[in-house]
Amino acid sequence: MIILSLCFTLLSTASQAQGKELVMATTFSPGATAWIIQQWQTEPGSVMIRTLNRTSASLEQLLDTANADNVDLILTSSPMLLQHLQEHQKLAPFDNALPESQRLVPESIRSTSVAVAISGFGLLINRSALAARHLPAPTDWGDLTHPRYQGALLMSSPSRSDTNHLMVESLLQQKGWEQGWATLLASAGNLVTISSRSFGVADKIKSGLGVAGPVIDNYANLLLNDPHLAFNYFPHSAVSPTYVAVLNNSQHAGEARRFIRYLLSPQGQRILADANTGKYPVTRLPANNPRAAQQAILMDQPPLNYRLILKRQQLVQRMFDTAISFRLAQLKDAWRALYSAEARLKRPLPEIRALLTSVPIDASSSEDEAWLAQFENKSVAEQQMMEWQLWFLKNQRQAIAKLEELK
Numbered sequence: 001m002i003i004l005s006l007c008f009t010l011l012s013t014a015s016q017a018q019g020k021e022l023v024m025a026t027t028f029s030p031g032a033t034a035w036i037i038q039q040w041q042t043e044p045g046s047v048m049i050r051t052l053n054r055t056s057a058s059l060e061q062l063l064d065t066a067n068a069d070n071v072d073l074i075l076t077s078s079p080m081l082l083q084h085l086q087e088h089q090k091l092a093p094f095d096n097a098l099p100e101s102q103r104l105v106p107e108s109i110r111s112t113s114v115a116v117a118i119s120g121f122g123l124l125i126n127r128s129a130l131a132a133r134h135l136p137a138p139t140d141w142g143d144l145t146h147p148r149y150q151g152a153l154l155m156s157s158p159s160r161s162d163t164n165h166l167m168v169e170s171l172l173q174q175k176g177w178e179q180g181w182a183t184l185l186a187s188a189g190n191l192v193t194i195s196s197r198s199f200g201v202a203d204k205i206k207s208g209l210g211v212a213g214p215v216i217d218n219y220a221n222l223l224l225n226d227p228h229l230a231f232n233y234f235p236h237s238a239v240s241p242t243y244v245a246v247l248n249n250s251q252h253a254g255e256a257r258r259f260i261r262y263l264l265s266p267q268g269q270r271i272l273a274d275a276n277t278g279k280y281p282v283t284r285l286p287a288n289n290p291r292a293a294q295q296a297i298l299m300d301q302p303p304l305n306y307r308l309i310l311k312r313q314q315l316v317q318r319m320f321d322t323a324i325s326f327r328l329a330q331l332k333d334a335w336r337a338l339y340s341a342e343a344r345l346k347r348p349l350p351e352i353r354a355l356l357t358s359v360p361i362d363a364s365s366s367e368d369e370a371w372l373a374q375f376e377n378k379s380v381a382e383q384q385m386m387e388w389q390l391w392f393l394k395n396q397r398q399a400i401a402k403l404e405e406l407k
Contacts, residue, residue, distance in 0.1 A: 021048040022252055022259060025063065026075040027056050027162065029199045032218055033075065035276040040262060047255050055197065056081045056162040063090055063247070072250040073259065077119065077216070077240050078162035079306055080313055082109045085245070092246040092253060098264050100282045104241045106306035115241035116263040117272045117279040120298045121167045122233035124202055124220040129211040129228075138212050140235055141171055145186035147339040151332075153190045154201045154213035157325050159317040161198035163216050163240070168316060169309050170238040177366050181323070182357035188324045189335025189356075205229070216240060218278030239298045242279060312366055314375035322388045323359060331356075334396050341403050349406075355399040360391040 026033055030053055037049045052071065054062065056078045063071065063085060074091075076082065083106075085091050091112035097105075104115040123144075125137050133152065138144055144153055158165035172180035192210045195201045202219040204210060206229060220231035244263065246256045262268045269281040273291065284299070285292040324331060334356055342349055365371050375381045 021050050022072045022255055023050050023052065023070050024073040024075055025052045025054065025059050025071050027054065027059060027078055027081070028075065029053060029219070031222055032199075032278065035274065036263070036271065039271045040259060043262065046259075047252070049259070055160065057159075060084055064088060070251065071247050072252050072256045073244060073246060075242065075244050076162075077166070077242050079106050079109060079113075079243065080162055080165070080310060082113045082243055082245060083310055086112050090248055092248045092250065094246060094257070094260065098282065100284075101264060104239065104282060104303075105243065106310075108306070108310070109243075109245075113243045113245045114260055114264065115282050116244050116260070116268070117242040117277065117281060118295070118298055119217045119240045119242065119279050120233050120237040120294070121170065121214060121216055121240065122220065122231055122237055123212050124205050124215045124223070125212045125230045125232065126205050126208055126210070127228055127230055129205075129208050133211060135211060137230070137232070139232055141175075141183050141187065141214075144190060144212075144214075145183060147190075147335075147343075149190040149211070150336065150339065151190065151192055152211040153187065154192055154195060154204050154210035155187070156195045156198050156201050157317075158320050159325070160194075160196050163198040164214075165313070165316065166238070166240055166304070166309070167214050167216070168320065170304055172316070173305055173308070174236060174238075177363035178358070181319075181359045184320070185323060185331070185357045185359075186335070186353075188328065188331055189338075191328060191332065194325055194328060218242075221278035222276075233294065233297070236301065237298060238304050239301055241282070308367060311369055312372050314381065315361070315366060315372055318375070318381060318385055319359060319361065319388070322385050323392060326389070327392065330396060334399055337400065337403050341406055345406065349402075352399045352402050355395045355402075358395070360388050 030051065033051055040046055040049065056076065059074070060081055074085070082091065086109050093111055094114055097114045101115045102110055104118065105113055123138055130137060135148055135152065138149065156164040158168050168184065171183060175183060195204060198216065199219045201213045202215050202223060205213055206223055206226060217231065217233070223229050224231060244260050246253055250256050263272065269283045272279055272281040273285055280291060280295040280298065285295050338349065338352055338356065
């Protein structure tokens, strides 16, 4: 309630500023930006900030139109959104960012975008719900594939959440294309539902709809005053920067740049180091800071291959929805039948598992720029998805037929 009250206060005050305000479009929830904005407002001469909180796809659509003339800044963890805006000449150049910041920014957007904070990925866990089901806490992606978590997990879709897209890509890059998808498909068999937003996963876990789910830390950390909740980083979590950029058509570009410089200043970085943001600063914390060890672990992880992420963005999103989102009920039924057969026979059934965990595209195609270019054509992409649907349906029917033979 405090956060909501703060947001309404800021919006109300901003509306009275009559043009003396910055409009910041962001993919983050209002709660994730409230503390930063509150601290900025204490600066002498600071202008008010009004936020537009939308999905990446919604912001892309908005900022591609003339209606974006009153937007000054964009704050997001999505390099895909910033890449699109830069390619369409929507972002203004930004010079003299901190070296600690720029090394975290994908090279293709480094001339316009600045990293002001970092986050990591992990599992938000409802300890009370776990205890009620007598389940151990999962610690990594592999744990989410265990049959004991049937009907207990939550997740979002890469097509609905760029944060989730980065989590999925980090899994695919760390485990490899085939093994990564096998893990995702086996985990999907244990899902309760697929949330429409990344922070929706955290909210649903808090409400007890599921026991655990992969989320970014800044959504999880803001909920940890609840003793029923816990958050554990993945052992090899990739680092996810929070980026900020100035829009080309900003009416207050000077003030927008001043806000960015404030976030990069020692004072701004101290504020971003505060647990109220749920994030970590891009400058190293002193060793005696209780959050320094986790920050160091995140910063020392190998960076994601953003070039690969950007070129196969459409493939990963469409594959996830075809393989999981659009057929979740049938997928869960198939896994339930497999788990039941393996428990009855007291042995694994690798041939049937292979049918349920493979995808119709191989690893080499997933990195082939010429092959990936076809997804820029909407009709060709839709035809591919139809073929994949038939492929998954055929595999599932084969798996069910083999299970029937075992009875």
